[in-house]
Amino acid sequence: MAYRKTPAVRDRLDAAREHLIERATAVVADVGWANASVTTVAAAAGMSVGSVYQHFASKGALAVEVFRRASGREVGVVGEVLAHGTGDPVERLALGVGVFARRALENRGLAYALLAAPAEPAVGRERLEFRRRYRALFAAVVREGVAAGLLPAQDADVTAAALTGAIGEVLVDPLADHGEGSADRLVAELVAMSLRCAGAPPVAASPDPEGPS
Amino acid sequence: MAYRKTPAVRDRLDAAREHLIERATAVVADVGWANASVTTVAAAAGMSVGSVYQHFASKGALAVEVFRRASGREVGVVGEVLAHGTGDPVERLALGVGVFARRALENRGLAYALLAAPAEPAVGRERLEFRRRYRALFAAVVREGVAAGLLPAQDADVTAAALTGAIGEVLVDPLADHGEGSADRLVAELVAMSLRCAGAPPVAASPDPEGPS
DNA sequence: GTCTATAGAATGATAGAC
């Protein structure tokens, strides 16, 4: 008893917590969930292991918070483009898929951690929610596209789930394996596949004018 | 020294192990990874907890074996249709997707456990391999379709990954949630989406002749 | 008689209820 946190202390604690989350995210992006030990994370944040446990009750709780922050950012950016970007629904879909893919390829380690890397069940639960949010965003834009007559009649929820799964799965291998200069080609391929998936009529690709068949 | 397992003992042990795996699979399909405790599994197999540890060094090792068996079966069935089924590559793709989806919807608990349910990292690693195998199967049939002029030019590996991810993701929600009589409609929707995704020209749906737009 | 498989309780860790 007889101890009440002053605002100054509160602020310092909050800042330390934020810093810890930030550094932990970098570690996870770098070495993956499996190798992100509490010791490593603490060192990266410049604090002791004990201090880490001042902020989070367990390693799992920290992992969940890292996942939430990072996935929230990604969903936010993609959602912004899909919902409030410029252009008609189909253009926004193409743009959104491109942003999704390009961001993933620019931070492959983080994207892999969010999308596919084996992780403890608590993180797995967050991942389900993460994908659910993408599905909702895609479903809205597909519905718009159908309403505008730009896409054929379809079950928007099915297409949205398909897009979410397809994009995630396509990115998994390049994220884990090889892939360097081919990023642009991969993004273009992914956008084309997504438009096909939603039933948008094929458009002549911008940089590579090869007629199909 | 001086003790060598007789064939009879060996057989009995192998049979017990198989029985354990079988029952454990049923338990996982029924209550999920999270609720499949060693106690529950042992009871379902009609053996003691101690005996379970006679066959597997840890709960995780048993879980991995359960996953491998079940996923191997599913990949085998779908692969058979895709690779050696009747019809041209596009027909086989449609058939394969249909088989995938129908089997998942017929054993929702197991499909959810294989495709999406949060599980320990060791199972997550198996899941990556499981999806990799589907990708290889889809890639082969897409390549065939392109070679036969039935599908437009495309990166078969990208399309294969997209199909794997799309089908898995579309099935996740129906597997966890609602979904009863709508199974046939969902399968049809999924097949149609898959064909669009691979760029196959739209075919007039069989039971529901509604013109698009 | 020696070695193994089994059952079931003991142990230590963790999570959820209160």
Next chain:
DNA sequence: GTCTATCATTCTATAGAC
């Protein structure tokens, strides 16, 4: 915050195969 229930795993004693 404390208490309780439940979990995975280990330990011990017995039954049974060699």
